[in-house]
Amino acid sequence: MQFLKSSIGRKIVMALSGLIMVLFVIAHMLGNASVFAGPDGINAYAAKLQGFGPFIWVFRLIMLSVLSLHVYFGILLTLENRAARPAAYTVKKDLRSTFASRTMIWTGLVIAVYLVYHLLHFTFHVINPGISSAVNVDASGRPDVFRMVVLGLQDLFTSFIYIAAVIASALHLTHGIQSAFQTLGGNNDRTFPVITKAGTIAAGILLLGYISIPLAVIAGVLKH
Amino acid sequence: MNLTLFVWRQKGPREPGRLEQYSAENISTEMSFLEMLDVVNEGLIRSGREPIAFDHDCREGICGTCSQVINGVPHGPQEKTTVCQLHMRNFKDGDSIYIEPWRAKAFPVIKDLVVDRSALDRVIQSGGYISVHTGGVPDANAVLVPKEDAEAAMDAAECIGCGACVAACPNGSAMLFTAAKVSHLTLMPQGKVEAARRVCVMTEAMLKEGFGNCGNHYECQAVCPKGISVQFIAKLNREFIKAALKAEA
Ligand code: FES
Numbered sequence: 001m002q003f004l005k006s007s008i009g010r011k012i013v014m015a016l017s018g019l020i021m022v023l024f025v026i027a028h029m030l031g032n033a034s035v036f037a038g039p040d041g042i043n044a045y046a047a048k049l050q051g052f053g054p055f056i057w058v059f060r061l062i063m064l065s066v067l068s069l070h071v072y073f074g075i076l077l078t079l080e081n082r083a084a085r086p087a088a089y090t091v092k093k094d095l096r097s098t099f100a101s102r103t104m105i106w107t108g109l110v111i112a113v114y115l116v117y118h119l120l121h122f123t124f125h126v127i128n129p130g131i132s133s134a135v136n137v138d139a140s141g142r143p144d145v146f147r148m149v150v151l152g153l154q155d156l157f158t159s160f161i162y163i164a165a166v167i168a169s170a171l172h173l174t175h176g177i178q179s180a181f182q183t184l185g186g187n188n189d190r191t192f193p194v195i196t197k198a199g200t201i202a203a204g205i206l207l208l209g210y211i212s213i214p215l216a217v218i219a220g221v222l223k224h
Numbered sequence: 225m226n227l228t229l230f231v232w233r234q235k236g237p238r239e240p241g242r243l244e245q246y247s248a249e250n251i252s253t254e255m256s257f258l259e260m261l262d263v264v265n266e267g268l269i270r271s272g273r274e275p276i277a278f279d280h281d282c283r284e285g286i287c288g289t290c291s292q293v294i295n296g297v298p299h300g301p302q303e304k305t306t307v308c309q310l311h312m313r314n315f316k317d318g319d320s321i322y323i324e325p326w327r328a329k330a331f332p333v334i335k336d337l338v339v340d341r342s343a344l345d346r347v348i349q350s351g352g353y354i355s356v357h358t359g360g361v362p363d364a365n366a367v368l369v370p371k372e373d374a375e376a377a378m379d380a381a382e383c384i385g386c387g388a389c390v391a392a393c394p395n396g397s398a399m400l401f402t403a404a405k406v407s408h409l410t411l412m413p414q415g416k417v418e419a420a421r422r423v424c425v426m427t428e429a430m431l432k433e434g435f436g437n438c439g440n441h442y443e444c445q446a447v448c449p450k451g452i453s454v455q456f457i458a459k460l461n462r463e464f465i466k467a468a469l470k471a472e473a
Contacts (some may be wrong), residue, residue, distance in 0.1 A: 002471075007399075007427050007437045008464040077437050084329050084396030084436030090230075090243060091322040093296035097394060097441035104439070179440040185462030188455055 008183075010073045015180035017070040022177060022202075024063060025169070029209040035222065039138050039146035046133070046145040071112060078105045100175040107172040114165035121152065128152060150217055150224040159214040166210040173203035225251050225317035229264065231276055232324045234333050237340075241333065243322070246276075253313040257300060258283060258290065260312055277336040285309040285449065288384030291391070292337050293324040298388035298447045306386065306449040326391035330398070330434040341387050343433035344401060348385075350429035351422040352405045354414045373411050380408035382450040389444035389452075395436030400444035402430050403460035404452050410463055420467035423460060 003009035031049075034041035049056065094102070117127070125132035131151040133143035153159045177199030181187055187195060216222045227248040234241025248264050255263070258280050265275035281289035290307040294300035300310045315321065323337065331339040369377075383404035390398045406423050409415035415422075431437070438457060445454045 002424075003468055005428075006424065006464070007431045008461055009468065011437060012461075012465070077439075081395035081397070081436035081439065084434060085327060085394070086329050087327050089293060089296060089324055089327055091296035091324070092293075094394075095297065095392075095443055095446035097443050101439065101441050102394060175440070182440045182454070182458050183461055185458050185465055187458040189453070192455065192458075 010077060011183045013069055014073050014077070015183040017066045017073075018176050018180050020066050021063075021070065022173065022180075025206060029206055032213060033209065035146065035149055035213055036216070039144065042146050042149065043138050043140075043142040043144060047142045050143070067115075071108070074105065074108055098175060100171045101179070104172060104175060107168040110168040111165060111172060114161070114168070117161070118165070121158075122148065147224050149213070150222050153214045153217040156218070159218055162214050163211050166207060169210075170203045170207035173206065174200045177202055225253065225312070225315070227251060227260075227315065227318070228320045230320065230322045231336070232333075233276070233336055234325075235335065237332050237334055241336075243324075251312055253311065255312045256283070256308055257292075257294070257310040257312065258308050277334075277338050279338050280308055283308040286384060288386035288449075291326050291339065291341075291386055291388070293322075293326065293391055295322050298326065298391040299386075299449050303446075304449055304451045306384075309449075326387055328387075328390050328396035328435065330396065331387060331390065339387075341385075343435070344385055344387060344398065346433060347398065347402060347426055347429045348405060351418070351425040352409065354409060354412075354418065356414065367413050369412060377408050377411035380404045380411065380452065380456050383408070383448075383452055384450060386449060388447045388449060390435060392443040392447040393436065393438075394441050394443065395439050396434075397438045397444075398430050398433075398435040399438035399457050399460070400448065400452055400454065402426050403454075403456040406463060407456045407459045410459075419463060420470050423463040423467050427460070427464065 004013065031045055032042075034045040052059075100107070120126040121128065125134050129135070131148045133145045133148040136144040136147055138144040138146065153162065178187075178196040181191075181195045181199075213222070229246045229248055230243045231246060232241055233244045246264055246268075248260055251260050251263065258278070261276060261278060268275045279289045279291050281287045283290075285306045285308060288306070291298070292300070292307050294307065294310070299305060299307050301314055302310050325331075325333050325337045326339045326341075330343040331341055333339050381404075383401060385401065387398070387401070389400035390396055393399075406426055409422065410419045440454075440457075442454050445452065
């Protein structure tokens with residue numbers, strides 16, 4: 001456990017858990033894209049996932065532990081870092097740090113709060129149970145996820161929250177991805193600029209991928 | 225030229241401090257920043273006031289003693305330049321200049337702009353050395369060092385230990401300093417023997433002294449008077465991972 005007490009050890013936990021979640025959001029985005037194929041796309045996809053039965057819960061528990069580690073060490077490191085500069089400068093110029101890098105704790109907390117809301121909405125159907133795919137089935141008798149997503153996002157307020165959370169995530173990742181590679185020692189003079197750019201591009205693709213759904217619903221491209 | 229200075233004045237470690245306003249008059253562009261402060265101090269002494277205390281020694285950019293945050297940037301506006309090598313031609317007549325000490329929990333203020341940087345010495349003491357047998361001086365070429373390794377070690381060894389990296393870091397972390405020391409020793413064959421232990425004890429000592437954790441903001445490299453690269457932090461991380469895997473095995 002010496003590893004978790006060390007400054008670098010804890011950052012490595014942050015980096016690895018972060019990268020696992022990046023892989024998850026990439027897979028999630030690709031899965032979401034099936035919504036553009038209409039009810040037969042996303043409902044079939046959701047039915048296939050449901051087919052994994054208890055393995056879904058194994059997967060969820062793994063993701064929950066990964067997330068918990070990331071949140072726990074993220075808050076702990078932030079508190080330690082704040083304590084390391086008790087007196088602030090009257091004038092301080094930022095030369096290399098970015099808005100994204102300085103707001104990691106805040107974008108992180110926004111994502112965490114949104115995640116709870118998102119799960120209550122689309123996974124556990126506590127918010128707006130009327131449109132839940134647990135009670136509505138499509139023509140082929142599958143849970144109607146398409147209806148739930150489209151009706152859910154037709155509400156402008158819901159869409160707004162969704163888009164805001166996606167923007168926070170993209171900001172988090174512009175710093176997070178390259179930061180993870182630096183922490184894992186993957187950066188040298190050659191790879192550093194490439195990884196930084198790739199991280200920003202990846203964050204941009206995820207941003208577009210995720211907000212395309214609420215935008216398509218609001219624009220009426222996706223309708224029920 | 226004439227300037228308005230806002231300088232952090234603090235009588236002692238436990239006294240409250242505040243910014244005080246001074247005017248620096250008839251300053252020549254040829255003066256260094258420290259010479260400008262010397263002129264201001266002479267004026268203060270003549271009028272019976274306490275001169276501004278600041279750290280300095282070599283005044284030629286090699287000892288790392290000078291340490292001032294000038295308009296929000298450690299060592300001031302010129303890249304890869306210590307305060308003592310910063311010249312007044314970087315400023316304009318009528319400018320206002322804010323001068324503050326390094327600010328970090330691990331660097332308590334002793335007086336005005338002077339801070340206690342012995343925390344960095346203790347990080348070095350923890351593992352910033354190599355162990356060798358005493359006795360006759362070995363032949364100069366007895367241990368061969370590849371050119372690239374020697375170059376990289378020299379790049380890291382450029383660190384003069386001024387602590388600007390800590391002063392600039394939003395997290396008050398001394399990671400760039402520690403990384404430079406670990407890299408410079410570990411790149412050499414003589415330093416490889418203790419590599420695993422060194423990276424662990426030095427990063428641990430850093431945390432114990434009250435420095436923060438590296439958040440990969442890279443402010444440190446931007447203000448380093450020697451331009452030490454954050455790639456050395458990546459190298460430090462690799463050394464740590466190697467050490468951790470070795471400890472597992
Ligand atoms: S006084 Fe020696 S480096 Fe500035």
